[in-house]
Amino acid sequence: MIDRPNGSGAKTAPGYLRTGPGSGAMDRTISDVPLETVYEPDDVTRVNEPPGEYPYTRGIHKNGYRDRLWTMRQFAGFGNAKQTNERYHFLLSQGQHGLSVAFDMPTLMGYDSDAPQARGEVGKCGVAIDSLRDMEQLFDGIDMGDITTSMTINGPAAIAVAQYIAAAEKKGIPRTALGGTIQADILKEYIAQKEWIFPPRPHMRVIVDMIEFCTAEMPKWNTISISGYHIREAGSTAAQELAFTLADGFAYVEAAMARGLDVDSFAPRLSFFFNSHIDFFEEIAKFRAARRIYAKRMRERYGAKNPKSWQLRFHTQTAGCSATAQQPENNIVRVAFEAMAAVLGGTQSLHTNSMDEVLALPTEKSVEIALRTQQVLAYETNVTNVVDPLGGSYFVEALTDEMERQAEAYFQQIEEYGGVIEAIEAGFFQKEIAEASYRYQRSIESKDRIIVGVNQFQRDEEQLDMDLLKITEEVAQGQARSLQDLRATRDNGKVQQTLDRLQQACRDEHDNLMPHLIDCVNAYCTEGEIVEAMVGVYGRYTERSVF
Amino acid sequence: MANRPLRIVIAKAGLDGHDRGAKVIARALRDAGMEVIYTGLFQTPEQIVQTAIQEDADGIGLSILSGAHMTLFPLVLEQLKAQDAEDVVFFGGGTIPPEDADELRKRGVKAVFTPGAPLQEIIDFVEAECGKRRELVG
Numbered sequence: 001m002i003d004r005p006n007g008s009g010a011k012t013a014p015g016y017l018r019t020g021p022g023s024g025a026m027d028r029t030i031s032d033v034p035l036e037t038v039y040e041p042d043d044v045t046r047v048n049e050p051p052g053e054y055p056y057t058r059g060i061h062k063n064g065y066r067d068r069l070w071t072m073r074q075f076a077g078f079g080n081a082k083q084t085n086e087r088y089h090f091l092l093s094q095g096q097h098g099l100s101v102a103f104d105m106p107t108l109m110g111y112d113s114d115a116p117q118a119r120g121e122v123g124k125c126g127v128a129i130d131s132l133r134d135m136e137q138l139f140d141g142i143d144m145g146d147i148t149t150s151m152t153i154n155g156p157a158a159i160a161v162a163q164y165i166a167a168a169e170k171k172g173i174p175r176t177a178l179g180g181t182i183q184a185d186i187l188k189e190y191i192a193q194k195e196w197i198f199p200p201r202p203h204m205r206v207i208v209d210m211i212e213f214c215t216a217e218m219p220k221w222n223t224i225s226i227s228g229y230h231i232r233e234a235g236s237t238a239a240q241e242l243a244f245t246l247a248d249g250f251a252y253v254e255a256a257m258a259r260g261l262d263v264d265s266f267a268p269r270l271s272f273f274f275n276s277h278i279d280f281f282e283e284i285a286k287f288r289a290a291r292r293i294y295a296k297r298m299r300e301r302y303g304a305k306n307p308k309s310w311q312l313r314f315h316t317q318t319a320g321c322s323a324t325a326q327q328p329e330n331n332i333v334r335v336a337f338e339a340m341a342a343v344l345g346g347t348q349s350l351h352t353n354s355m356d357e358v359l360a361l362p363t364e365k366s367v368e369i370a371l372r373t374q375q376v377l378a379y380e381t382n383v384t385n386v387v388d389p390l391g392g393s394y395f396v397e398a399l400t401d402e403m404e405r406q407a408e409a410y411f412q413q414i415e416e417y418g419g420v421i422e423a424i425e426a427g428f429f430q431k432e433i434a435e436a437s438y439r440y441q442r443s444i445e446s447k448d449r450i451i452v453g454v455n456q457f458q459r460d461e462e463q464l465d466m467d468l469l470k471i472t473e474e475v476a477q478g479q480a481r482s483l484q485d486l487r488a489t490r491d492n493g494k495v496q497q498t499l500d501r502l503q504q505a506c507r508d509e510h511d512n513l514m515p516h517l518i519d520c521v522n523a524y525c526t527e528g529e530i531v532e533a534m535v536g537v538y539g540r541y542t543e544r545s546v547f
Numbered sequence: 548m549a550n551r552p553l554r555i556v557i558a559k560a561g562l563d564g565h566d567r568g569a570k571v572i573a574r575a576l577r578d579a580g581m582e583v584i585y586t587g588l589f590q591t592p593e594q595i596v597q598t599a600i601q602e603d604a605d606g607i608g609l610s611i612l613s614g615a616h617m618t619l620f621p622l623v624l625e626q627l628k629a630q631d632a633e634d635v636v637f638f639g640g641g642t643i644p645p646e647d648a649d650e651l652r653k654r655g656v657k658a659v660f661t662p663g664a665p666l667q668e669i670i671d672f673v674e675a676e677c678g679k680r681r682e683l684v685g
Contacts (some may be wrong), residue, residue: 105561105562105563105613105615106562108562109562111562117561117562117589118562119561119615119618119622120561120615120616120617120618120619120622121561121562121563121613121614121621124613124614124615125614166602189564193564194564194565194566194588195562195564233565233567234567235567235571236565292548321567323662324662324663325662325663327665358642358661358662359642359643359644359645359661360614360642360644361614388565403596434570434574437567437570437571438570438571438574438575441571441575441666442666444665445665445666445667451663453663454663455665464644464645468646470646471614473618477600542587543587543588544585545585545588547569547570547573547574547583547585
């Protein structure tokens with residue numbers, strides 16, 4: 001299947017021996033945190049921190065999962081809105097609790113499906129949403145007042161929220177009834193995911209406008225999902241993921257406070273999104289440390305008084321970068337371990353990756369296995385019965401402290417740059433991540449890290465025995481036709497008028513952009529048109545690449 | 548000229564921001580003694596081939612993880628042909644299903660590496676194929 005000879009077969013590999021070079025290092029975590037052979041009572045310095053109490057190291061709920069399981073939320077989106085709508089109906093019928101929208105690249109970057117930049121990308125790694133018309137189709141037959149929806153979009157996040165509100169209001173569901181989360185974490189785009197539109201400073205204004213608007217008008221809406229997932233996928237260590245994500249979170253808090261918002265008015269609706277990688281205990285420690293660091297900062301530095309403002313709530317996704325194209329069925333097993341780490345770490349919601357995502361978008365079959373993995377975890381393993389079952393483990397507590405210590409050291413460095421935006425502009429995060437990912441790749445080359453099926457236990461013949469999902473170019477053609485039709489049938493005078501008003505608002509720092517965006521969306525302006533209008537004022541960002 | 552190190556353009560095309568793989572490969576080829584030009588993100592096929600010609604590159608490595616490989620790889624091949632640069636060794640990698648990888652090889656992509664491909668294998672491939680090109684072109 002691939003251009004390379006395979007290595008030694010499983011027959012000759014002594015799986016039970018782990019000594020000597022090339023058998024995987026056992027004296028450190030996957031992120032190179034040094035490990036003792038055994039941990040002892042002296043390694044634990046902290047006194048008991050009961051679950052449900054500040055600083056929430058052991059969880060934000062007193063009764064853990066006994067009161068409420070995590071939300072099983074599978075990220076999905078491909079092709080056009082109609083195809084994705086069908087997948088949503090399927091997922092809801094299979095017991096999934098909430099929806100999670102994956103958009104395609106042109107939508108994420110603010111281009112319409114018929115833009116030259118969109119060549120070959122339409123509907124490929126998510127659903128194509130060009131206008132309100134597509135958003136209406138996406139939620140056709142779904143009670144938007146009853147479900148919660150998570151939307152993974154950042155550059156055009158404010159436009160997506162405007163479309164979601166407009167689609168719901170057309171069905172008679174008021175915006176106050178809408179529950180869900182918009183990712184809207186633009187800082188991590190510059191750091192890792194690279195789906196930006198405008199330069200960082202105007203982008204921050206758009207985000208704060210959205211936070212301000214949602215705080216006032218959408219009481220059930222989580223205004224931002226501060227994401228480490230992509231930072232980790234880009235190759236960071238666990239501590240970098242933890243530190244950079246929390247630093248981003250604090251930057252949003254500071255920006256909203258600088259706008260004059262009371263920290264307790266918006267902080268309870270901030271949420272986080274972490275990766276769950278394959279190093280089991282390190283991940284659990286990372287989640288626990290995240291809660292503790294966040295609570296302390298929110299209370300001590302930002303003066304939040306509402307306990308809800310101290311509580312770090314998070315969504316988790318298993319690590320796409322830990323999946324392998326070789327023997328892809330093994331990914332089912334990896335996902336199960338990673339999911340368990342997330343649950344032992346106290347996640348509020350979870351996406352389990354499908355085994356075939358390293359090759360293509362997942363098929364319905366592989367998505368079902370991924371969802372069943374969560375259900376087995378939730379209902380059969382009984383790991384949910386006791387809150388923070390690893391609390392008090394000498395090892396896990398020591399590793400939690402170590403994660404916190406490393407994160408604090410990174411905060412110090414970021415502060416020395418003058419803050420997150422300054423550190424982005426200096427390329428600090430980008431360099432740190434590139435360095436870590438290269439080190440990691442080298443450790444696989446040297447077999448300091450063993451990846452089953454990749455550098456050890458390979459099959460002599462790699463044969464893919466699996467159907468893969470195919471997205472045809474018909475999706476792009478269909479979107480282009482639909483856009484043509486839209487532009488011909490809508491009130492173009494109104495389109496121009498709303499876009500002009502939006503541009504004016506972009507120039508006026510005191511005017512909140514959200515109402516203008518909702519007007520544009522309701523006039524059936526396309527996403528590309530709205531973004532172009534904003535780029536006219538803000539410009540487009542370009543990166544100085546480092547490797 | 549003969550002792551000049553191999554020059555390789557590592558490219559990201561389309562709207563795909565996943566640059567971890569591209570950067571790791573760029574770094575590995577550089578550490579192996581080659582001169583590497585990384586294009587940065589969001590390049591068009593036209594820009595990528597232009598860069599290769601201007602830099603007198605021996606090879607182009609294209610990374611695509613967004614699913615647009617069946618559009619963008621062929622567009623780069625077309626550009627190589629249009630600009631009379633078919634001697635440049637064109638290879639790539641990313642999230643590419645086996646069937647598509649076969650098809651791309653048939654159309655003239657010299658190698659397609661998928662996740663898990665060892666760096667050494669990629670380095671060996673580039674040294675061998677681009678080395679051959681260098682001998683021919685000088």
